[in-house]
Amino acid sequence: MSADLVVVDYLAGNLRSVETALQHLGAGFKISGSPGEVAAAERLIVPGVGEARAAMEQLCESGLDQAIDGFWRAGRPLLGICLGCQIIFDRSEERSTHCLGFLGGAVRRFTPAPGRKVPHMGWNRVFFRRSHPLFSGIADGAFFYFVHSYYPKPAEAEVVIGECEYGPRFAAAVARDNLAACQFHPEKSAENGLKLLANFLSWKP
Amino acid sequence: MLAKRIIVCLDVRDGQTTKGVRFRDNRDIGDPVEMARSYYEQGVDELVFYDITASAERRGIFLDVVERVARVIFVPFAVGGGISTVEQMREVLLAGAEKVSVNSQAVRNPKLIAGGAEQFGSQCVVLGLDAARDPQMPSGYRVFIDGGRLATDLDALAWALEAEQLGAGEIVLNSIDADGSQDGYELNLTRLISGSVSIPVVASGGAGHPGHLQEVFEQGLADAALVASMVHFGTYSIGQIKSYLRDRGIPVRLE
Numbered sequence: 001m002s003a004d005l006v007v008v009d010y011l012a013g014n015l016r017s018v019e020t021a022l023q024h025l026g027a028g029f030k031i032s033g034s035p036g037e038v039a040a041a042e043r044l045i046v047p048g049v050g051e052a053r054a055a056m057e058q059l060c061e062s063g064l065d066q067a068i069d070g071f072w073r074a075g076r077p078l079l080g081i082c083l084g085c086q087i088i089f090d091r092s093e094e095r096s097t098h099c100l101g102f103l104g105g106a107v108r109r110f111t112p113a114p115g116r117k118v119p120h121m122g123w124n125r126v127f128f129r130r131s132h133p134l135f136s137g138i139a140d141g142a143f144f145y146f147v148h149s150y151y152p153k154p155a156e157a158e159v160v161i162g163e164c165e166y167g168p169r170f171a172a173a174v175a176r177d178n179l180a181a182c183q184f185h186p187e188k189s190a191e192n193g194l195k196l197l198a199n200f201l202s203w204k205p
Numbered sequence: 206m207l208a209k210r211i212i213v214c215l216d217v218r219d220g221q222t223t224k225g226v227r228f229r230d231n232r233d234i235g236d237p238v239e240m241a242r243s244y245y246e247q248g249v250d251e252l253v254f255y256d257i258t259a260s261a262e263r264r265g266i267f268l269d270v271v272e273r274v275a276r277v278i279f280v281p282f283a284v285g286g287g288i289s290t291v292e293q294m295r296e297v298l299l300a301g302a303e304k305v306s307v308n309s310q311a312v313r314n315p316k317l318i319a320g321g322a323e324q325f326g327s328q329c330v331v332l333g334l335d336a337a338r339d340p341q342m343p344s345g346y347r348v349f350i351d352g353g354r355l356a357t358d359l360d361a362l363a364w365a366l367e368a369e370q371l372g373a374g375e376i377v378l379n380s381i382d383a384d385g386s387q388d389g390y391e392l393n394l395t396r397l398i399s400g401s402v403s404i405p406v407v408a409s410g411g412a413g414h415p416g417h418l419q420e421v422f423e424q425g426l427a428d429a430a431l432v433a434s435m436v437h438f439g440t441y442s443i444g445q446i447k448s449y450l451r452d453r454g455i456p457v458r459l460e
Contacts, residue, residue, distance in 0.1 A: 013326065016301045020275050050326045112403045117428065119328060119374065121405050123208040123250055123458040143208065143458040145281060147328045166207060188281050188303065190245070192460075 005029040005201070006041035008068065008084075010058045013049035018081070021187035025198050035067035043201070044071050047187075048083030052107065052150070053095040055083055065100060072102055072179060079200045080181030085174065086152055088181055094150055102179055104155030116167050119149045126162040126172045126184065134173070134180050134199050135162070142192045144172070144184035151183060178205040208458040209422045210250040210429035211446055212407060213436055215240060216257045217286075220266045223257065224437055231257070234437050238273045244436070245278040247443035250458055252278065253306065253377065253431065256286030257352075268300050275301020283331050283377075289313075291320045298325060306377060308333035309350035312357055312364070315371055322372025327404075332373040336361035336394060337381040346394055353381045361394070362401060369402045376402065377431065379409040387413025387434055395425030407431055415441060415449035422455050 007018055009031050022029050029045075032038060046068065048055055059065040072078050080088050087099045092107035099107070112118045123143045128135055144164075151170040154160060162173030162182070173182040180200065186193035215222045215237050222240055223231040234240075241252055254274070256267040271284055284297040285306025294305045305325075311317045311332060321330040339347035344362035349355060365376055378398050380391035390411045399406035405428035408421040412432045421427045435441050447457045 014298050014303075014329075016275065016299060017279075017303065020301060021279055024276070024279070049328060115426075117403050117405050119404070120207065121328065121375065122210050122429070124206070139460070143460060147281075185281075188279060190248075190280050194279055 004042035005045070006038055006043070007031045007045045007047060008038055008064060009033040010048065010055060010062065010064055013047070013083070015047055017185070017187045018045065018047045021194060021197055025194060025201065027201055033062060033064065035063040038064060038067040039070050041071060042076060044068070044076065044078045045081065045200075046078065046084035046087075047081045048087070049147070050083055051094060052083065052086055052092040052099065053097040055087055056097050056099060059087070059100075069100065069102075075178050075205070077200065077203050077205050078179050080179075081187070082148060082183060082185055085181035085183045086150060088179065089152055089154070092150060103159055103174060103176060105153050107150045107152050109150050110166065113167060119147055120151075120166045121147045123189075124164050124166065124172075124184075126164050128162055129160050132161045132173075132175055132180070133203050134175065134182075134196055136199050138192050138195055144182070144186065144189040144192060146172075146184045148183060206456045208250070208456045209418075209427070209450070210407075211418070211443060211457070212251040212253055212429050212431045213244045213249050213443070214253050214255070214409070214431045214433045216255050216433075217267060217270055218257050219263060220270055222437070224434060237270050238277060240437075241274045241282075242277045244443060245280060248447065248459065249280065249443045251280055251429070252282040254282065254284050254286075254302075255306070256284070268296060271297055271300040271302055285331070285333055289317065291317070291324055294321045294325065294329070298329060304329050304331050304375070306331040306333045308335065309355075311368070312348065312350050312359065315367065318368055318371040318373050322374070327372045327374035330373050331375045331377055332365070332368040333377045333379065334361065334365060334368070334398075335379045335381055338394075344397060346397070349381055353384075362397060365398045365402055369404050373404065375405045375407065377407040377409050379431075380411060383411030384409075385434065386411050389413070389417040390421040390425055390427070390430070392420055392425040395421055395427050399426040399428065405429060415446045418446060419450055419453055419455060422450070
């Protein structure tokens with residue numbers, strides 16, 4: 001199996017479901033926490049569930065922050081998932097964490113309200129704000145599976161490619177150049193999610 | 206708008222799905238992996254598997270089921286039954302489950318909830334809460350453990366609130382009075398708990414007709430509903446339940 005595709009393991013939660021989804025798609029990949037292997041990858045997935053501060057500390061201690069930064073600057077395709085969609089922004093409200101800063105903006109916490117529980121857990125519709133190869137063959141307003149208490153608020157509206165409504169509308173998917181990220185879990189979003197992952201595997205930004 | 210989730214519950218004993226009424230008279234109804242695949246294809250939102258043997262020597266059989274399920278379905282699923290340590294939580298998560306459900310052992314050792322939430326995040330930790338009506342309790346409901354056999358001193362509402370504080374990310378609320386009856390969910394209990402905590406509540410016990418799900422979403426304020434008998438015996442498909450709910454204005458994932 002080729003290791004052209006690397007899934008970054010930075011101890012932020014269970015990678016098993018990303019692994020089984022990629023296996024189902026027949027993709028060759030390697031799960032790695034090595035900065036050298038991450039930097040040398042042709043295609044990168046940054047998954048993650050959990051807490052932003054702990055994740056950033058782990059990335060910085062291991063040198064993976066520099067490796068992912070170098071990978072991104074080299075123009076190769078990168079997909080962030082859930083926490084991996086949050087840490088690409090400047091900062092997170094979650095324990096006031098300084099993040100990777102690939103995109104301008106902050107990650108904010110949902111405010112609970114009557115009938116609106118936090119975490120935002122379950123299936124919700126994603127409405128496309130602009131066309132993107134990641135959404136190829138997926139219907140506008142398709143359902144994806146979310147589980148999160150924080151959401152990205154990009155500084156620039158044009159990076160938002162998909163929006164979701166939970167109280168206020170929030171950025172459910174963002175992209176710029178070779179970078180794409182989704183707040184939902186494509187690996188747990190049934191056929192729509194598998195399609196999105198397959199689209200990422202063939203994406204040539 | 207966030208869809209109301211339909212979750213199928215499978216009780217697994219010695220590698221086979223079983224179904225009983227009021228925790229008794231279980232009989233085998235099929236292979237859990239094949240059933241999971243079928244429900245996935247029907248559009249189920251989530252599944253939960255309970256290891257109802259939960260004996261140490263049979264644990265391997267169950268973990269093998271979890272691993273095989275993880276390879277064929279691409280929606281979230283939870284696993285529960287006899288989990289008493291953070292290490293056992295890790296085992297089922299590594300086998301491919303998204304969530305771990307703790308019940309009796311969390312009553313005996315509430316630190317289990319906090320420990321799991323700290324290690325894996327609150328989104329992974331589900332509290333299974335079995336409650337039955339009891340006018341002597343402040344909320345009117347008492348917590349039972351060990352498959353409904355053992356009464357505790359805990360009030361159901363107080364325990365739900367405590368579990369939320371400890372870090373539970375979701376509550377599967379099972380009414381012992383309604384379980385297996387197919388007469389409908391316990392709406393009063395569900396509304397009481399779901400209206401009081403700020404984490405999602407999954408109603409469980411009593412579903413027999415799609416109208417029961419409509420009731421528990423509208424009147425019971427449930428975020429999700431567990432079904433078993435009404436789909437296991439082929440009475441309804443997931444698609445039929447969701448169509449029924451959609452036609453009555455309940456947001457569901459139906460594509």
